[in-house]
Amino acid sequence: AQSVAQPEDQVNVAEGNPLTVKCTYSVSGNPYLFWYVQYPNRGLQFLLKYITGDNLVKGSYGFEAEFNKSQTSFHLKKPSALVSDSALYFCAVIKGTGGFKTIFGAGTRLFVKA
């Protein structure tokens, strides 16, 4: 069965430091992987996606993610965290180009301290 795991409920980082939010997946066939961010009282916003090609994907707000097929991971990264990055982050996977069903991870809350 398809699944997505975000092993950390919460990540704390100081402003200016690099951040990593972890995601691992389990899906047969080629995975299509996404990161979304949710700010308080808002819907989810798309950050970036991996479909094919370069394993390092760049997205919005300076975020990037690295696809690692052997480790079945898709970790979200940012070189220098901002307080405004504090939010809830979701990793998601769809199977196939049709993308009828999306599986989301449980979410990781990121706190960036000034």
Place this chain on the structure above:
Amino acid sequence: EAQVTQNPRYLITVTGKKLTVTCSQNMNHEYMSWYRQDPGLGLRQIYYSMNVEVTDKGDVPEGYKVSRKEKRNFPLILESPSPNQTSLYFCASKPPLGQPYEQYFGPGTRLTVT
């Protein structure tokens, strides 16, 4: 402005009283979907629709109904709400099928069933 709208944003109701949460998108998207968000569980897919009059169950469809009579609208119906349906609900849409596009989310509807 391209957007997904949901109404109401907040709803408190009693067990057994039928309710409908509306969802509308102005991007001419074929695909629409409903999710519920619960702490520690992330987003779970309730129903999705690939086009007008074409709907299918997600992972947690019990207790919910949907309809897709128009391309822009995808209402979620709870015919006999129960307290375990207290949750935060999101509607989402995305461009035509056949490509792994990201989803656009509405602002959410917080439902409390007493």
